[in-house]
Amino acid sequence: xxxxxxxxxxxxxxGVRAVENVxxxxxxxxxxxxxxxxxxxxxxxxxxxxxxxxxDTGEILIGGKSIAGMAPRDIWRLGVGRTFQVAATFGSMxxxxxxxxxxxxxxxxxxxxWRPAASLYRERALELLAQVGxxxxxxxxxxxxxxxxxxxIELAIALANDPQLLLMDEPTAGMAPRERNDLIKLxxxxxxxxxxxxxxxxxxxxxxFSYADRIIVLARGRLIADGDAAAIRDxxxxxxxxFGTGKTFQGASS
Amino acid sequence: MTLDAFLFQALNGLSTASGLFFIAAGLSLIFxxxxxxxxxxxxxxxxxxxxxxxxxxxxxxxxxxxxxxxLTALFVGVIGAAIEMLLLRRIYRAPELFQLLATFALVxxxxxxxxxxxxxxxxxxxxxxxxxxxxxIFGRRLPSYDLFLIFVAPAVLILLHFAxxxxxxxxxxxxxxxxxxxxxxxxVNQAVLFTSVFALGSLLAGLGGALQVAREPANLxxxxxxxxxxxxVVVVGGMGSxxxxxxxxxxxxxxxxxxxxxxxxxxxxxxxxxxxxTLVAExxxxxxxLIVRPYGLxxxxxxxxxxxxxxxxxxxxxxxxxxxxxxxxxxxxxxxxVVAQSSPYVMVLATDILIxxxxxxxxxxxxxxxGMHSFGHAAYFGLGAYxxxxxxxxxxxxxxxxxxxxxxxxxxxxxxxxWFAVGLSGVYLAMLTLxxxxxxxxxxxxxxxxxxxxxxxIGVWPTAPFNKAWVxxxxxxxxxxxxxxxxxxxxxxxxxxxxxxxxxSALRAEAIGIDVKRxxxxxxxIAGGICGIAGGLFAFAKGSISPEAIxxxxxIDGLVMVLLGGIQTLVGPMVGASVFAMxxxxxxxQTEYWRGLLGCVILFLVLAFPQxxxxxxxxxxxxxxxxxxxxA
Numbered sequence: 001x002x003x004x005x006x007x008x009x010x011x012x013x014x015g016v017r018a019v020e021n022v023x024x025x026x027x028x029x030x031x032x033x034x035x036x037x038x039x040x041x042x043x044x045x046x047x048x049x050x051x052x053x054x055x056d057t058g059e060i061l062i063g064g065k066s067i068a069g070m071a072p073r074d075i076w077r078l079g080v081g082r083t084f085q086v087a088a089t090f091g092s093m094x095x096x097x098x099x100x101x102x103x104x105x106x107x108x109x110x111x112x113x114w115r116p117a118a119s120l121y122r123e124r125a126l127e128l129l130a131q132v133g134x135x136x137x138x139x140x141x142x143x144x145x146x147x148x149x150x151x152x153i154e155l156a157i158a159l160a161n162d163p164q165l166l167l168m169d170e171p172t173a174g175m176a177p178r179e180r181n182d183l184i185k186l187x188x189x190x191x192x193x194x195x196x197x198x199x200x201x202x203x204x205x206x207x208x209f210s211y212a213d214r215i216i217v218l219a220r221g222r223l224i225a226d227g228d229a230a231a232i233r234d235x236x237x238x239x240x241x242x243f244g245t246g247k248t249f250q251g252a253s254s
Numbered sequence: 255m256t257l258d259a260f261l262f263q264a265l266n267g268l269s270t271a272s273g274l275f276f277i278a279a280g281l282s283l284i285f286x287x288x289x290x291x292x293x294x295x296x297x298x299x300x301x302x303x304x305x306x307x308x309x310x311x312x313x314x315x316x317x318x319x320x321x322x323x324x325l326t327a328l329f330v331g332v333i334g335a336a337i338e339m340l341l342l343r344r345i346y347r348a349p350e351l352f353q354l355l356a357t358f359a360l361v362x363x364x365x366x367x368x369x370x371x372x373x374x375x376x377x378x379x380x381x382x383x384x385x386x387x388x389x390x391i392f393g394r395r396l397p398s399y400d401l402f403l404i405f406v407a408p409a410v411l412i413l414l415h416f417a418x419x420x421x422x423x424x425x426x427x428x429x430x431x432x433x434x435x436x437x438x439x440x441x442v443n444q445a446v447l448f449t450s451v452f453a454l455g456s457l458l459a460g461l462g463g464a465l466q467v468a469r470e471p472a473n474l475x476x477x478x479x480x481x482x483x484x485x486x487v488v489v490v491g492g493m494g495s496x497x498x499x500x501x502x503x504x505x506x507x508x509x510x511x512x513x514x515x516x517x518x519x520x521x522x523x524x525x526x527x528x529x530x531x532t533l534v535a536e537x538x539x540x541x542x543x544l545i546v547r548p549y550g551l552x553x554x555x556x557x558x559x560x561x562x563x564x565x566x567x568x569x570x571x572x573x574x575x576x577x578x579x580x581x582x583x584x585x586x587x588x589x590x591x592v593v594a595q596s597s598p599y600v601m602v603l604a605t606d607i608l609i610x611x612x613x614x615x616x617x618x619x620x621x622x623x624x625g626m627h628s629f630g631h632a633a634y635f636g637l638g639a640y641x642x643x644x645x646x647x648x649x650x651x652x653x654x655x656x657x658x659x660x661x662x663x664x665x666x667x668x669x670x671x672x673w674f675a676v677g678l679s680g681v682y683l684a685m686l687t688l689x690x691x692x693x694x695x696x697x698x699x700x701x702x703x704x705x706x707x708x709x710x711x712i713g714v715w716p717t718a719p720f721n722k723a724w725v726x727x728x729x730x731x732x733x734x735x736x737x738x739x740x741x742x743x744x745x746x747x748x749x750x751x752x753x754x755x756x757x758x759s760a761l762r763a764e765a766i767g768i769d770v771k772r773x774x775x776x777x778x779x780i781a782g783g784i785c786g787i788a789g790g791l792f793a794f795a796k797g798s799i800s801p802e803a804i805x806x807x808x809x810i811d812g813l814v815m816v817l818l819g820g821i822q823t824l825v826g827p828m829v830g831a832s833v834f835a836m837x838x839x840x841x842x843x844q845t846e847y848w849r850g851l852l853g854c855v856i857l858f859l860v861l862a863f864p865q866x867x868x869x870x871x872x873x874x875x876x877x878x879x880x881x882x883x884x885x886a
Contacts, residue, residue, distance in 0.1 A: 050765070071764065072764045072765050073764045073765070073766075073767045073768060073769060076765060076766060076767045077767050082765050084761075084762070084765075088759055088762065089758075089762075090754065090755045090758040090759060090762065090763075091566075091758050091759075092566045092567070092568060092569070092754050092757075092758055093568050093751070093754070093755075093758075094568045097568065097751065100751075101751055101752070101755050101766065101768075102766040102767075104748045104751070104752075105752070105766050105767040105768055106766075106767065109748050110748050110749065110752045110768060110769075110773065111748070111749055111776070112747050112748045112749060113743070113744050113747050113749045114743065114747055115747055115748065116571070116746045116747065117746060117747055117748045117750070117751045118571070118746070120748065141567055141568050157766060160766070161766070161767070
């Protein structure tokens with residue numbers, strides 16, 4: 001059974017059809033890139049899957065369960081980790097406390113008024129930090145970190161609930177090329193080790209074509225291609241939306 | 255009640271609405287452009303009435319009256335410009351709360367200045383020359399001046415509307431209301447724009463105040479009374495909307511007038527006098543509007559205006575040094591009854607300080623870690639105090655049981671009010687919490703048969719052994735220590751962390767399964783419950799409780815205490831509460847003008863220590879520490 005199934009999804013804002021009839025699936029352990037030019041509907045699709053936006057039509061199944069009407073926090077409880085396009089942490093906490101927060105939430109102990117939180121799940125949090133290479137910064141205030149490190153912390157937080165599915169909105173945005181490669185390599189390695197499925201949007205084509213198992217392409221709200229790197233590279237429609245056909249102006253003048 | 259009487263009251267309401275409109279329009283304009291909630295706006299209104307009174311009586315005649323009103327408005331406008339240039343300009347970048355505090359300091363200073371210049375008596379101005387008579391409408395006599403007021407407000411509204419729609423200044427004001435950063439980026443001189451908007455808003459307040467001169471006596475309580483109404487109007491109408499302000503002024507004034515017109519209602523099983531619920535009615539309207547339309551009737555959602563405050567450092571368990579210090583302080587406090595045997599006043603003052611500490615620490619719990627800036631913490635203080643007093647007096651509870659029930663009463667109130675409040679944020683949350691506090695206050699004030707009205711509940715004395723001041727002090731000390739330690743424990747527990755996570759980033763907190771609203775709601779309730787302890791202690795310490803003790807002033811005192819101590823530290827509210835309670839007690843004994851002095855102290859602190867006293871010390875310490883570490 002697929003981890004995520006999206007069935008004829010649609011969303012309009014006013015008169016604009018941002019997403020129209022989009023369907024795809026992610027299998028277990030698959031590293032799936034969602035790409036498309038600006039305004040293609042990537043973020044809208046993404047935000048419907050993570051529960052930030054409600055879909056107008058269609059359905060989204062996570063582990064076979066429909067998420068219609070669920071808040072982001074309920075979707076997280078289904079085993080969906082998530083990172084944001086603009087990374088940020090809880091600025092008033094240390095690095096390790098940020099991860100502990102997610103672990104405490106995962107264990108449903110948020111309403112505990114008594115046990116000092118700093119001692120809860122610290123070991124597990126340090127393990128997660130070690131996996132993203134941030135164990136040395138564990139006790140630093142998270143607001144002092146460089147942006148690339150914040151992205152790693154976010155990843156550690158997203159892994160805290162042992163997710164089946166990881167949603168990453170432009171995981172490498174705002175990073176230097178070197179950092180970019182390192183981060184994606186790390187994610188890919190985690191995917192393989194833990195059998196997590198990942199859906200990510202990305203603007204950097206090197207990252208997409210070197211690491212994604214499969215790529216789906218959106219343009220003007222519609223899914224126009226779905227396949228592996230080679231297939232997408234040779235797809236005429238994809239070339240058209242990215243590079244143009246050179247026919248745009250002929251069509252208009254004739 | 256006849257239809258005529260009903261319509262007559264409606265007319266009366268319209269003339270009251272005009273005064274409300276002037277002050278609310280000014281407040282709204284200023285907020286829209288500068289994002290400052292000017293609490294001192296009521297003081298400018300009051301000054302308007304006083305100055306117009308002086309001009310009308312000293313110069314006399316038609317010119318003294320009508321010319322005086324115009325001159326007054328202009329003069330108050332100049333005062334507003336001076337405030338903006340001398341004070342506000344220095345704190346635009348400070349956290350929102352500091353701006354509120356600074357304008358509140360102005361309220362205190364203006365109030366005492368007025369007392370000094372005009373004395374404590376109410377001053378009723380002369381009848382308006384040319385409009386001294388009355389007109390017969392609906393079988394009653396309506397003063398023609400009131401009729402005049404009914405038409406002035408819409409005239410000014412139309413004038414303002416065209417000024418804002420057509421002039422370059424108006425376009426700038428509207429642009430800045432929508433996005434002031436963009437306006438700055440486009441090369442508009444913001445300093446001039448802000449000063450002139452502040453002057454215009456002040457002018458409107460002064461005009462509104464001056465026009466009241468023939469209608470009601472100038473008195474020293476006007477400033478807070480009118481600012482309360484004005485807030486309600488602005489929030490109901492929508493921040494930044496002038497037309498909204500007019501609409502809301504009419505709605506509020508009419509609701510009040512209707513309450514009076516309805517009079518005694520007999521529902522068969524219960525009989526009550528609606529005219530006694532004018533104050534409650536006003537705040538109920540506001541609460542309903544905020545719940546249904548969180549941005550007011552004609553308001554638009556405000557873009558998130560920065561939080562320029564430094565993000566706070568992670569909380570750490572108390573260092574050995576702090577623990578040792580706390581132990582020393584506690585030992586000293588325990589020894590105080592022995593040391594101060596000869597002076598009973600010391601025990602009273604110390605008990606007051608402990609009550610203030612509980613009050614401020616509970617407020618800080620939601621303001622700091624929760625990020626909810628409550629302007630109505632007095633509500634839970636009042637519920638605790640009245641809960642304890644009434645259970646003792648009416649239900650025959652023994653003293654200790656009544657005292658222990660105080661936090662339960664306050665907790666229930668906070669659960670109810672908090673449920674609505676946590677749906678909002680920023681200024682709107684501040685206003686809704688204020689509204690709830692005013693509902694509690696007004697209900698207590700006007701429900702005479704149950705609460706004793708303005709006299710309050712008296713004879714709430716502690717029983718033996720707590721009837722001795724030093725024993726009661728020790729009880730207060732025990733409760734204060736328990737409250738502070740409990741709140742601290744909660745903050746270090748997962749709950750406190752979740753509350754901070756929700757404040758730091760609600761979006762991210764939700765993304766890791768935290769139900770931010772629920773957590774903040776419970777936090778709000780806990781703070782309310784603990785605050786109830788302070789209220790209960792207060793009632794027994796004073797032997798009585800009256801509406802005055804739970805009015806808006808107490809909420810503001812709490813804010814001052816928290817900000818004085820520094821919102822970013824956990825020790826801050828304790829330091830702030832102690833300093834504030836001592837200042838209030840000592841200054842109050844020295845001079846008749848303690849409010850003004852307190853205002854000056856607050857202004858000084860706001861300008862000199864934008865991080866609060868404890869914050870400033872910890873900054874100094876970390877600097878010192880850094881240097882030492884650097885050399886080693």
